[in-house]
Amino acid sequence: MTTGTVDELRAALAGASVPELRRRTERLWREWQDRPGELLEALVALWEPDGEREVRMGAAMLLGAVAVAERAALEVMTTTCADDADWRVQEALAKGLDWHCALRGWAESVPLLESWLTHGHPNVRRAAAEGPRVWTARPHFKDRPDEALRLLGLVRADDSAYVRKSAANAISDISKKHPELVLATLSGWTDTTSAGAWTIKHACRHLTKSHPGETAEILAGLGG
Known part of the structure; x- marks a missing residue:
């Protein structure tokens, strides 16, 4: 991973509306899905608590897809993402979990949902209740x-x-x-x-x- 890679991802997510973020994150995942470890490293590097909200939202969504291959991404979601004070980032976290379950398979994701619903962080529990809607x-x-x-x-x-x-x-x-x-x-x-x-x-x-x-x-x- 290079500084240029992080900057590229940041530029791809910056300033996007929610519908546009969906399209951009899906495009980015298609481009990076054969390099999930590198993408995870880049997403962690670009996360800035005081940075642009849309970048953090896009990162929270993408982490859900990355976590199918890189389970360490789930820990980032339940710590870094869940700790974010912006409710819109929490909405993105729920979308990221939904994406993860869809890619992994909903039947296979039941233990994960149960784990998140009993997690100590309320934002993690909320993401698990909200993400699968309509269940x-x-x-x-x-x-x-x-x-x-x-x-x-x-x-x-x-x-x-x-x-x-x-x-x-x-x-x-x-x-x-x-x-x-x-x-x-x-x-x-x-x-x-x-x-x-x-x-x-x-x-x-x-x-x-x-x-x-x-x-x-x-x-x-x-x-x-």
Whole structure:
């Protein structure tokens, strides 16, 4: 890796809108996929916490693809990327995880998702809840919505409202096609804390319209 390589990557990512970042990172991955180790080294070198946000966003996305071949990239994602204070970089981190799972295979990625959902860093847990949305539009989870709900249940009572919001939104997404399954899952979460109750209430956004009676019973059981 040379300084020129880092500068080239920085220039390729700088100033891009989110849709453009998607196109640019996909192009860069096609160009670099036979040199994942070199790309990882370059992405780490170009990361500047006070640098241009779009560069960090693009790097967070690309790291997800790199991690398929270079597992060390996952550690960069769960430390350097997760520590970034900009929420837009956190959105990019979620996209990077989504890309990683798509390339690696969603069935093969279940242990990784479970690991991220139980990680000590809230931004890592949030990326795992948010990245796969819509969960049941993804291979593997499309035919196994119960497994998606099991994984999201790991953060239903998370200390971070930021994480719980992503989980609740993801569950609400699933309820559009699988209302009975979601109703059964939510009613079975009997160990609900106040944080868990918050998640259930927000996950019922669509169910209150499609299944008002059953949803009302669940919400009434939460108390408060």
